Amino acid sequence: MTGPTNAGGAVPSKDGTALRGGSRATSRLSLRHSTPLIVTGALLVVLFIAALLRSGSMGITGQALLTGIISGGVYSLLAMGLTLVFGVLDIVNFAHGAFLAVGLYITYEVAHQAGLNPYIALPVAILGLFVLGLLIQLLLLNRTMGGTLERQLLITLGLSLLISNVLLLVFGGDPLSANLKSDPGVHVFGAVANLSRVIALGGALVLAVLVFLLLERTSFGRAIRAVAASRQGAGLVGIDVRLVYAVTFGLGTACAGAAGMLIAPFTTITPTAGDQFNILAFVVVVMGGLGNVMGAVISGVIVGLVEQLGGVAIAGQSPLLGVFILFLLILLIRPQGIFGATSS
């Protein structure tokens, strides 16, 4: 609805060049403009000191630091899927959190109904959500490609409502859990984290590296990057653009599903559990620069740290508040994200 110039990627639109600039679906970091990164680092240090002064204890602050890095790792994986979909398809996927919730329920099914170790659900969640995403793109979203952004936004919004309410219909609203049989604490530099959380961080990082390698080192990854750079050009050299769209959307939802599975052992499973992660993933994606995969990975950890350290520093308010303030600041001051190129 911003006018005719905004219709898809056919014309290098005004806001396209101004906002997404060089950051569309690049997997490399642009360190030419390192000032924002330094500012962010300085802010984190200030936040750390504030948390230290407020709590007056190194133990609490260290614990927040560790928890922040761990949840940040999961945000990275989640946001990677979201940013990939935006970078390649130009779709702001409001249903991303709902896909994470599907991953949670798949894990619940495997752990409770089948009585298996929840981690067996990982390949099931990845594959299941890949297929789900593929079908959604092929059947619904491919029809609207090149249309206005709002139309796709409405469809993903509808999908998000649809998925969480189908989950509500099928599983009911009561909170469920998929805990491990034993979940011992692991000591890291004086702070303690449960084994399941450490596994979540490790799993998220491994998967993030795999997605990165897929994008950078395989021919299909090159096709994805080509489509992100120019749909017309990619189509002209014989790339099946619609297939690339579908697989990319599938990859994006698979990331959400994997993240859902990894956090399932220490998360309360409800139909709307994904909503909160939806918001966080958007913060991470905007911070990293929409479409910038590597930016999303680093920003995920930053957001995790801001959430945890901010929770200690501004005690009494929700830890998410700090994240939202950061989000608005970034949207207003640097909408291209801290790793995006400056307007050219």
Next chain:
Amino acid sequence: MTITTETRPGSAAIQNRRQSIQRSLIILVVITVLAAFAPALLPESSQTIAVRVLIFAIMAIGWNLMSGYGGMFSFGHAAFFGIGAYTDVYLLEHFGWSPWISLVVGAMLAALVAICIGYLAFRYKLRSAYFALATFAFAEMLRLLATNTSWVNGTTGFHVPLLPDNSWSMLQFAANAPQYYYIGLALVVICLLITMFYLRSRTGIHTVAVRDNEDAADALGVNVMRVKLTTMALSAAITSVAGMFYAQYFMFVDPDIAFGQAQSVQAIAPAVIGGVATLWGPLVGALILGPLSDLTAGWLRNPPTFLEFLSGRGGLDVVLYSILLIVIALVLPKGIVGSIRDWWKRR
């Protein structure tokens, strides 16, 4: 969702517009008269549904003004709804102020907040998706603040204190009193009139022009920022009225009800289903969505055999309306009213 407009230069356009507003006024009078007789025809138990339709309609009219006619896609109208609702209950609880005063205060507050959001967003040239995300983040931030702030009762929220008698000045009547319906209807009519006359005003015409081509409008001397902010402020004020009325009717407000994501969706969905950037779209959408939750609740109490497994479960209403939302966005991007209008013109 690209929207066609009928603004053509020359006196013919002005003539057209005058005719079209006359036609709209006639339709509005007919609808109002029909709606005024509705309580006599419908059973008393359906009053809650009717009031819900009216609340949906006010919210969607507000959203439609900014996002449909103004082209600024908001995903955070819960912020304005919540400001209206919280202003009402807060002033009532602490100062005993009449909801009618709160209506004005809430509308002004919501407009002020909208101007702040808008100014920051447009100052830094946030557009489409970025703008939607910013409004979304703002509503969420208000929700978190309300949840964790003790002077607005945190998660507990507010109950509207019960009065012994009906009171027009305090906008409180016995449960199921027809007054609620008529007040709601009056508010909807006023909001529609405001929309109609605003769109006819100079600023309103500029709003549509800015939406259709911002650069051209700018080049022709339209003050883009002022036009956008005026539209946002008016839209926010209208939506805050829905919040005030909601609080008075349901007599309870908490942060999730007031500022939750679901509330933002309830401002968007009726407008999109009915028809974005059409005058009657929000009304039609509200008429479809309002009764949905009660209908499905009825079905699920005595489900047909093939739906037996769903008995006692919630969520079917949202499933249905999200499917409707997806189908409309896919097949009828102009919504029901917009598509009928196009079909009528092509005939």
